[in-house]
Amino acid sequence: SAVISQKPSRDICQRGTSLTIQCQVDSQVTMMFWYRQQPGQSLTLIATANQGSEATYESGFVIDKFPISRPNLTFSTLTVSNMSPEDSSIYLCSVRHNQETQYFGPGTRLLVL
């Protein structure tokens, strides 16, 4: 299984600011994903981070709000831009190599005041 780390593990931010979350995997993976889990809710896929090209966003999520980078096969970042209290969530990085099992990072807990 892949070992996934995320930074920061948690943060408290002011509205109107932006936060960049980093995801690092201990091995090269073909697919990297970003999910959001709002308080008391299940996980929702934000986007697939594509290496060397623009991310593929799910319905309801846009690049201006959640820009994503993936410079190589082991690293990705998600930025939450111009934050509001509604962005308070757990943000989770997830990876999969080819058709194999998908694994999740520990999550980043974000509180926006």
Place this chain on the structure above:
Amino acid sequence: DAKTTQPPSMDCAEGRAANLPCNHSTISGNEYVYWYRQIHSQGPQYIIHGLKNNETNEMASLIITEDRKSSTLILPHATLRDTAVYYCIVRGAGNMLTFGGGTRLMVKP
């Protein structure tokens, strides 16, 4: 990917087997059944997956009915640390995981 239906919550006595059901009546032939769990404030943890045969690993057993329209995750000897939300997900090869509401399992002493 096919939709799944799970009971919202279940209780289990510590040391007893926990049997978590999942219905996936619209599953297609090339879709796998995956189980994950999420312990409070942590990322989802992979448990087990299967296509049509029953599967067992160090964490759990997965029993899939012959028609593949339902499955049961079995934790043979539940402990307090197994208290979590358990997600049953049907996924076709190459597709992303889509999470439903899951079953909140409470293991009680």
